[in-house]
Amino acid sequence: MTTISYPPKPSPGDRMAVISPGAGLPGLLPLPHELGLQRLREDFGLEPVEYPATRKTGATPEERAADIHAAFADPTVKAVMASIGGDDMITVLPCLDRELIRANPKPFFGMSDNTNLLMFLYNTGIVGFHGATVMAALGRPGAMAPLTEESLRAALFTPGEYELRPAERWRDVDRDWADPATFEVEPETRPGTGWQWVNADRVVEGRSWGGCLEIVAWLLMADREISHDLSVYDGGVLLLETSEEMPSGTEVFRTLRNMGERGLLQRFPALLVGRPKTWSFERPHSPEESDRYAAEQHEAILRAMRTYAPDTMIVFDVDFGHTDPQLVLPYGGTIRVDGPARRITVTY
Structure with missing residues (x-):
């Protein structure tokens, strides 16, 4: 049985990868995406880093897998968050390098179609986090829901029970x-x-x-x-x-x-x-x-x-x-x- 462990947590000021492993919807709907990026910077103190397929509609499974690999392999990136879900991430799974990701464990945040990547990480021995995509949770109209913000902040920065x-x-x-x-x-x-x-x-x-x-x-x-x-x-x-x-x-x-x-x-x-x-x-x-x-x-x-x-x-x-x-x-x-x-x- 694979031993599952928590990856190191980021700190305010760190770089966070923003990827679209399911669908490049930020390219079609930039408003919630830009708002979510702004909140990552201003409210959470993290510097979002986008990749070639983050805003690309119709990106191939290989292109999306390359973004995942780049995000996990970059030692200056301390956490990874999906922009949104989709319905095609299952085609990305065969393209993933399990050993590369196992050697570079990082907290990954996503839900919906990101269940694919969360389950992949589970089988790779890395605890992931179900919830909090850039567009849906961070890009919420008006303001972030307080319960969402509190939960995400704890999951990002604070080890232990919540x-x-x-x-x-x-x-x-x-x-x-x-x-x-x-x-x-x-x-x-x-x-x-x-x-x-x-x-x-x-x-x-x-x-x-x-x-x-x-x-x-x-x-x-x-x-x-x-x-x-x-x-x-x-x-x-x-x-x-x-x-x-x-x-x-x-x-x-x-x-x-x-x-x-x-x-x-x-x-x-x-x-x-x-x-x-x-x-x-x-x-x-x-x-x-x-x-x-x-x-x-x-x-x-x-x-x-x-x-x-x-x-x-x-x-x-x-x-x-x-x-x-x-x-x-x-x-x-x-x-x-x-x-x-x-x-x-x-x-x-």
Whole structure:
């Protein structure tokens, strides 16, 4: 089994690579990207360093892999952050030099399609960080969500434990990233609903694994980065969340059913489920429709877990993934889920 360790953390004043391993969307939508870069400099004291494919639309897998290699190999760069996600990073994985990255461990921050790279790092022995892309979290209209900023700052600079807490307010509705007016006002938010606990009768502490459910499914189909020796996941904390493509409850159930048939779900005594994205430009749900979609997803997950892992402790609506605020979670790092106390503590 690969030993997983935390890479050294950056310090204010250090250089941080900004890459687009999934899609060069900063080239199409520069406003949130530039705002995110500004906040990296002014609020976090880090100097962002872009690479040839960071703003290049249609960059080949080889070009994006070259940026990843350059970012990890440069000794003056102390951390790496994705600009955004995408849907094509799975094609980059075969181009990656595992030994180069293993020899140059660095904190990597990303989510969504970046689940590909997070899982690659897990198998390389490097703890990554699920959350906080430049465009979505740092480039948030108005100001960064305080919970996101606090979590990211701790994950970047402060080793040790950090206790997560539910968002008092959260946002689901997006506005046009191409419109400058979008960034001049705070987005509308909804009251928080807290976390929902199932089987919360024990304490589970283990290494986290999982990510965006759609990407996990693709990796299973392509037979990439998921160990055939499922015992490596024993005792871990499973992280699952869904994207703005908003898969149906039926699709979510089928994906989890297939993970159960493979024997994966049974390995994890705890499951954290991210608050689902329930609104998109293609499906601009009303609050009532959004609540119904979330309830259908919860029931789909419960149905699968009751069948394959009925004793697993589950926490729904944790503020990570395609939601705002967006907590940063260590990927491959330690998470403690304390059911009786209703507390979740991560180790950064």
